[in-house]
Amino acid sequence: MGGPSGFPPLPARLVRWAAMRRKTRIPPAPLPQRHGVDPVRVRLPAAGPWTTVREHLVERLSGAGDGVVDGMFDAGLVVGADGRAVPADAAYVPGTFVWFHRELPHEVPVPFPLEVVYRDEHIVVVDKPHFLATTPRGSHVAETALARLRRELDIPTLAAAHRLDRLTAGLVLFTVRPEERGAYQTLFRDRLVRKEYEAVAPYDPGLVLPRTVRSRIVKERGELTAREVAGEPNAVSRVELVDHRPDGSGGLARYRLVPGTGQTHQLRVHLAALGVPILGDPLYPEVTAPVPAGDFRRPLQLLARALEFTDPVTGEEHRFRSSRVLAAWASYDRWAAGTYDGPSDGQ
Secondary structure (H helix, E strand, C coil), rough: CHHHCCCCCCHHHHHHHHHHHHHHCCCCCCCCCECCEEEEEEEEECCCCCCEEHHHHHCCHHHHCHHHHHHHHHHCCCCCCCCCCCCCCCCCCCCEEECCCCCCCCCCCCCCCCCCECCCCCHHHHCCCCEEEECCCCCCCCEEEHHHHHHHHHHCCEEEECCCCCCCEHHHHHEEEEHHHHHHHEEEHHCCEEEEEEEEECCCCCCCCCCCEEEEEEECCCCCEEEEECCCCCCEEEEEEEEECCCCCCEEEEEEEEEECCCHHHHHHHHHHHHCCCCCCCCCCCCCCCCCCCHHHHHHHHHHHHHHHECCCCCCCEEECCCCCCHHCHHHHHCCCCCCCCCCCCC
């Protein structure tokens, strides 16, 4: 017989698991950061075929290679909430946590500095260079803005309030206090931050600007590129022409871009769809050969120029602007040749 809602009652196992989740608090990490990178935290699932913690981690980390997980247990690198090493034969207990540090991947250092634009006891705003990821992900871990800043500023609690693509330069907001992080992240979620970008792309005298571009953009998991499809628009971008000149093949233009939404690669997709793809874009309008690691010669000519918002903690009105000049606009010939090394080249 169904419950009061008319749906069949949940299995007792799921009821117990839901109750456990409500009561469980995530303990603080018992391991320190390494090179500015947090340890990996794993919460053991509610149910499964495993009888030991080791069995679960071997399955979960199957891509790590033969013997890697066993080596971690042998070296005492997998620890529980009390900081003590977890034995390989420790019984599997659903809902418990273990921590460990993964072996850091080899990364080519990004040879451009992070400029701190603003810092107080609540936030840090930086002007990120091209090629530097915002947060650890995939093969970019220690060579990320977050890990660098934690090391350079000695703020282990620092966290990103939003993300900027690795290939895009410009302003990124980080939070200092964990208890305030949600308030700043909510600003971006609720579109209460005014963001302005700048791009260098071909000039098309027949393109009528300014205009607001609206389309539906989807990006499937595992695919490199996003694409426009039919349907209700979920991506809105304001595109304005700032300046143009006869550099390059047919001329170049500098565009001001104001996104009204935050779909993945939105600005890159919209400019490519308008027939003026951003210079240096390896994905749009078509995927080109991957840029070798360590090749920093021709960065994507896209810059997060401005951030404006009301501070949710202090009430202060913040207006930040990047001082960078995109390389192709400063010297197109040298950018195209991969030789531009000016002090404000957007790198």
